[in-house]
Amino acid sequence: MMNALIFVEHSDGKVSDATIEMAVLAAGAGLTCKGVICARDASEIEELSTQLHVFETLIAVTDVSLTNYNPASALIALEAVVSSIAPDVVMISYSTAGVDLGAALAIKTGREMVGYVSELTVNGDEISVASQIYGGKLIARTKISGPSVLAVMPGAAKPDAGAKTSAAPVVQMMQVDLSATRIRVKEVVAPDTSGLDLTKSEKIFCVGRALGGAEKLEIAQAFAESLGADLAGSRPVIDAGWMPKVHQVGKSGTKVKPKLYLMAGVSGAPEHLEGMADSELIIALNSDEQAPIFNKAHFGAVCDMFEVMPALKQRLQSGS
Amino acid sequence: MHIVTILRLNPVLTDEIELTDDGTDIDREWIGVELNPLDDQALEQAVLLKEQTGAKVTAIACEAEGGEKLLKTALARGVDDVLLIRLEQDEDAPAPSSRARMPLLVDVISKLSVDLVLTGVLSTDDLYGELAPQLAAELGWPQASAISDVKLEAEFVTVRQEYAGGVASYLEMDLPAVIGLQTAATPPRYLPGSKLRDFLSLQVPEQDPTVNFANDLSGQTLLELPDTSGGAEMIEGSAEEIAGRIHEILSERGLV
Numbered sequence: 001m002m003n004a005l006i007f008v009e010h011s012d013g014k015v016s017d018a019t020i021e022m023a024v025l026a027a028g029a030g031l032t033c034k035g036v037i038c039a040r041d042a043s044e045i046e047e048l049s050t051q052l053h054v055f056e057t058l059i060a061v062t063d064v065s066l067t068n069y070n071p072a073s074a075l076i077a078l079e080a081v082v083s084s085i086a087p088d089v090v091m092i093s094y095s096t097a098g099v100d101l102g103a104a105l106a107i108k109t110g111r112e113m114v115g116y117v118s119e120l121t122v123n124g125d126e127i128s129v130a131s132q133i134y135g136g137k138l139i140a141r142t143k144i145s146g147p148s149v150l151a152v153m154p155g156a157a158k159p160d161a162g163a164k165t166s167a168a169p170v171v172q173m174m175q176v177d178l179s180a181t182r183i184r185v186k187e188v189v190a191p192d193t194s195g196l197d198l199t200k201s202e203k204i205f206c207v208g209r210a211l212g213g214a215e216k217l218e219i220a221q222a223f224a225e226s227l228g229a230d231l232a233g234s235r236p237v238i239d240a241g242w243m244p245k246v247h248q249v250g251k252s253g254t255k256v257k258p259k260l261y262l263m264a265g266v267s268g269a270p271e272h273l274e275g276m277a278d279s280e281l282i283i284a285l286n287s288d289e290q291a292p293i294f295n296k297a298h299f300g301a302v303c304d305m306f307e308v309m310p311a312l313k314q315r316l317q318s319g320s
Numbered sequence: 321m322h323i324v325t326i327l328r329l330n331p332v333l334t335d336e337i338e339l340t341d342d343g344t345d346i347d348r349e350w351i352g353v354e355l356n357p358l359d360d361q362a363l364e365q366a367v368l369l370k371e372q373t374g375a376k377v378t379a380i381a382c383e384a385e386g387g388e389k390l391l392k393t394a395l396a397r398g399v400d401d402v403l404l405i406r407l408e409q410d411e412d413a414p415a416p417s418s419r420a421r422m423p424l425l426v427d428v429i430s431k432l433s434v435d436l437v438l439t440g441v442l443s444t445d446d447l448y449g450e451l452a453p454q455l456a457a458e459l460g461w462p463q464a465s466a467i468s469d470v471k472l473e474a475e476f477v478t479v480r481q482e483y484a485g486g487v488a489s490y491l492e493m494d495l496p497a498v499i500g501l502q503t504a505a506t507p508p509r510y511l512p513g514s515k516l517r518d519f520l521s522l523q524v525p526e527q528d529p530t531v532n533f534a535n536d537l538s539g540q541t542l543l544e545l546p547d548t549s550g551g552a553e554m555i556e557g558s559a560e561e562i563a564g565r566i567h568e569i570l571s572e573r574g575l576v
Contacts, residue, residue, distance in 0.1 A: 011483070011487065068489060069483070069489070070491070071462070071463060071464045071465075071481075071491070072462045072463075072493075075457075095483070095484060096465060096466040096481060096482065096483050096484070099441065099442065099450055099453065099465040099466060099500065100453055100463065100464060100465050100500075101453070102449065102453070103419075103448075103449030103450050103453040103454045103457070104453035104454065104456060104457040104463065105457075106449055106454075107422075107449075107453075107454050107457035107458055108457050112448075112536075112537050113419065113448050113449040113536075114447060114448060114537060115446060115447055115448070115449060115450070116447065131447055132546075133444060133445055133447050133543075134331065134333055134337065134346070134444050134445060135333045135444050136546070137333060137337050137545075137546070138337065138339075138346070138543050138544070138545060138546070139543070139544050139545070139546050140447050140541050140542070140543050141541065141542050141543075141544065142447070142537050142540055142541040143537075143540045143541075144537060144540065145540075182461075182462040182493065182494040182497075183462050183464065183491050183492065183493050183494070184491065184492045185489055185490075185491055186478065186489075186490045186491065186492050187489060187490040188487070188488075188489045189480075189487065189488040189489060189490070190487065191485055191486030191487055192486060203575065210334075227576070228576075236357060238503070239357070239358075239361060239502075239503050239507065240507050240508075241506065241507035245486075246486075251484060252466060252482050252484070252502060253486065254485065254486060255484065255485060259573075259575060260570070260573075260575050262566075267333060267334070269444075274484075281569075281573060281575070282552075283566060283569070284552060285562075288334050288336075290336060290337060290545075292546065293552075294548060294551050294552045294554070295546055295548055295550075295551040295552070296551070296552075297551070297552040298552060298553065299552055299553050299554075299555060299565075299566070299569060300551070300552035300553070300554050300555065301554065301555040301556075301562045301566075302554070303559060303562055304559065307559035308559045308562050308563050308566075311559050311560050311562075311563035311564075312563035312566055312567060314563075315563055315564065315567040316567065316576055319576075320567075
């Protein structure tokens, strides 16, 4: 039976949902799994292991440089563990840490690498994966026959579908010399909640790059107000400086779950879906009929957002 | 201080995407290309660092077609030097992945006495791994991705790394280092056509690759368009009719 080593991500004492999802995905494909975890000390490992019943074995590396996520220290630790136990597959979430570590680990350990993985099957010695690429507009199906690293999309499996073992995992401590790390964590910054908090919004109107420019924001804001919604933006809108970061929904922004998520001109890249896919009602307006958001939304329309927004605004204001 | 920024061309994702008959690549005959938006952020950040510290900035592209104009744009945006690694490639062949191109870039960077490499955190076709961490792993340099703020000092660089949920941290990285940039300190600057025209007649320095592409799994990959049958219920009609149906949906659910 092939085996997988899964990188455990955690923050503020909580193991990420994506970690559990990867264990569920791997077990569902018939892989035996171990977890690998980096933390400050043994007591932190002991606390975190109570959330890791999906693993029978947890390999732990501790060091003061691992008190907070440190890309250089984590890579040294992970490379040492992978070189030591030589798993068939290393699985890592497609998060900031996953981007830092997945491709680098593949180079350091001479493995194949596939990213954006959303499906996984195993046939004998061969692994087949499906990945969402080109912003979710295409599916890539790849067959892998050698040692590999997979970067797995959050949401690839349901975390509560995991068959939990009855006991906390057996922890195997591994000594790794991290004195050569060349990155130092100077400060950790908490989310800015002083103004808009999209996690509390019941209705969100999100605009994407197709908005066209900051000068169009006034139209979007007025429409959002008529809907009683908070205005949000996808990553390109924030990167272009049209809206402050606090309005960003997605992988590098806020994760939201409103009653209504109405979106206009947002293509629906996996990084955006990660932040809003659990919304109760998703309605998407986009001029591109191939926009991947139409695979996720409950309702969609191929249209010009600047024609539909005023028409809908009028109905919202008149109540009919 | 010498900064290298790496620029890549990406298919325009708002164009209609079709696949080649054998399903190994997108049909590139009619699709447009553009500077990877995240490399655009990296270019802007590199020029900002030049303006703040006097560092020299070199932009590098590794393309079969379109690299010259890309690099002339970078010159017009303020970089000091450019270099095109000219790929000789069958026009029907799939574009090489970031993993495949990585050794060509490592070869050039290792000969240029570079202190800092800035490139976009990802490219939408990075199926076999993102560029920045691969470059750093091969060069043996520290790397951090999803970066939104960069402060350059003599011995190190301090960056802001972004995580899910709005959490961030400030990292101090020894130089030389590689950064996968998410967002520049200010949005990419507007480039007037007249300024670009000043650079269009310049000859872009080129060199042929001196090392081979790395192997990746492109030979074991097939592409397909997603199955949309289980997707959204599509609303057809004029803008008025679409607005009417959306209003109806919202009313039925007590959302207006």
